[in-house]
Amino acid sequence: MTLIAIFFPFISFLLRGRILTGIICLILQITLIGWIPAAVWAVISLQNSRADRRNEKLIRAMRSK
Template identity: 50%
Template structure:
């Protein structure tokens, strides 16, 4: 799942069931500058749900 967060953060959001966050992640991922925040955001969401 961590690898998916680096390659396609929006896909990680969709796989976790966060559709609206996934769409926002796609918008961030389209821009080169937004790729890093989108990856960090996907990692945080993935780690938070894994811990719960």
């Protein structure tokens, strides 16, 4: 998924169900200069999403004890 976020940033957002964000990212990456910020944005967003899922899993584990 990280490679998709680097090479096709807008697809990374679309696959995670963030349609409006994916369209904005596509508009940004249309230009060659905008590709780098779009790729960075997609990778950071992917990492934040993974961290959120990990934190939710830890919270659920602590509540069940």
